[in-house]
Amino acid sequence: MKCRVCKKRAVINLRAQNRGLCEECFDAYVLDRVERTIKRYKMFSRGQRILVAVSGGKDSLGLWDILARLGYEPAGLFVDMGITRGNYSARSREVVESFAQSRGLELVVESLEAWWGRSIEKIGRRVLCPTCGMAKRYLTNRVAADRGYDVLCTGHNLDDEAAVLLSNLLNWQVGYLARQAPVLDSWHPRLARKAKPLVLLTEKESALYTLLRGIEYVEEPCPYSQGATTLRYKRVLNQVEWRSPGTKQRFYTLFLKNKGLFEGVAKEEREGLKECKRCGQPTWEGLCAFCRFMEESHGDFGREVSAGDQV
Amino acid sequence: MAKIVMEGREWEVKRRINVLRFLEKEGINPEEVLVLINGKVVTEDAVMEPQDEVKILWVLSRG
Numbered sequence: 001m002k003c004r005v006c007k008k009r010a011v012i013n014l015r016a017q018n019r020g021l022c023e024e025c026f027d028a029y030v031l032d033r034v035e036r037t038i039k040r041y042k043m044f045s046r047g048q049r050i051l052v053a054v055s056g057g058k059d060s061l062g063l064w065d066i067l068a069r070l071g072y073e074p075a076g077l078f079v080d081m082g083i084t085r086g087n088y089s090a091r092s093r094e095v096v097e098s099f100a101q102s103r104g105l106e107l108v109v110e111s112l113e114a115w116w117g118r119s120i121e122k123i124g125r126r127v128l129c130p131t132c133g134m135a136k137r138y139l140t141n142r143v144a145a146d147r148g149y150d151v152l153c154t155g156h157n158l159d160d161e162a163a164v165l166l167s168n169l170l171n172w173q174v175g176y177l178a179r180q181a182p183v184l185d186s187w188h189p190r191l192a193r194k195a196k197p198l199v200l201l202t203e204k205e206s207a208l209y210t211l212l213r214g215i216e217y218v219e220e221p222c223p224y225s226q227g228a229t230t231l232r233y234k235r236v237l238n239q240v241e242w243r244s245p246g247t248k249q250r251f252y253t254l255f256l257k258n259k260g261l262f263e264g265v266a267k268e269e270r271e272g273l274k275e276c277k278r279c280g281q282p283t284w285e286g287l288c289a290f291c292r293f294m295e296e297s298h299g300d301f302g303r304e305v306s307a308g309d310q311v
Numbered sequence: 312m313a314k315i316v317m318e319g320r321e322w323e324v325k326r327r328i329n330v331l332r333f334l335e336k337e338g339i340n341p342e343e344v345l346v347l348i349n350g351k352v353v354t355e356d357a358v359m360e361p362q363d364e365v366k367i368l369w370v371l372s373r374g
Binding site for chain 2: 001010011012013020023057058059159160202203204206207208211212221231234235238239241242
């Protein structure tokens with residue numbers, strides 16, 4: 001297959017757009033696609049303080065690289081969860097530090113142990129993805145808001161968002177549907193504005209970008225990974241995508257166009273926002289999910305969170 | 312004989328074969344992989360020759 005633009009050998013067949021692209025044209029396509037996404041959803045602008053949550057995986061490191069190349073000044077935030085199995089957190093941290101150093105990018109490193117007094121492995125009888133996700137969301141939000149960043153970016157791609165959307169629809173989670181968006185405004189001084197600049201790039205495109213840029217990343221999943229449900233939805237969507245190219249993007253972008261359907265729920269949620277009695281973070285309950293879990297786990301060490309909690 | 316590897320799985324293919332044909336035969340969705348022939352990323356219409364070294368990278372993150 002030849003590149004539609006310059007006729008060189010293609011490295012990817014963008015079936016949803018019915019065109020192949022060579023390495024150089026694909027690189028230009030990714031930069032343009034992300035820049036357009038940032039503008040289309042009014043995520044942020046040059047000169048603003050941007051923090052990128054980086055895990056050491058392909059998407060977050062790719063995003064950090066793209067934003068820096070586009071002329072934004074993104075700092076990275078790595079949260080060390082203290083996963084010692086397979087030396088996972090230490091290896092991830094090394095990869096992130098080496099990336100930041102090689103590109104002269106500012107990196108903020110925080111650890112769960114410093115904030116919570118214990119690593120994720122010391123919290124319950126076993127490490128659970130919902131607890132880990134909740135702690136990461138809490139810390140990244142808190143660091144972004146406390147340090148005065150204008151926006152907190154994450155590397156969620158189109159496959160991630162389409163899979164979450166499918167899951168939320170299958171379970172009619174209207175609260176989650178009302179909140180799912182490429183950009184989430186801050187409704188409270190302690191709630192960071194959040195943006196997902198890769199939402200219109202497929203996971204394959206994101207992986208190819210990272211590979212072609214020679215970015216070293218952690219390939220193995222977390223040793224405690226329980227992401228089977230999301231993975232199942234991603235695979236179902238990819239089966240449909242293969243037969244009907246463009247399905248994932250239509251599914252997601254048409255949902256965004258119809259988000260007004262959930263405005264009533266979204267409004268109720270915004271109006272119901274309170275402050276956590278312990279830490280002052282915005283919450284819908286008396287205590288935020290993080291403080292509630294901390295109180296429970298301190299009081300009854302070894303207790304697990306409910307399996308119904310969402311990552 | 313083309314040597315094809317993918318996350319611990321390994322195949323040896325004696326004849327030249329189209330990438331898409333191989334993926335479909337093995338039940339691998341082309342949306343979920345990148346294919347490298349002798350270190351170069353290729354599209355599904357590329358052909359694997361008997362002397363090629365082929366690596367298939369699965370791109371979906373598992374959390």
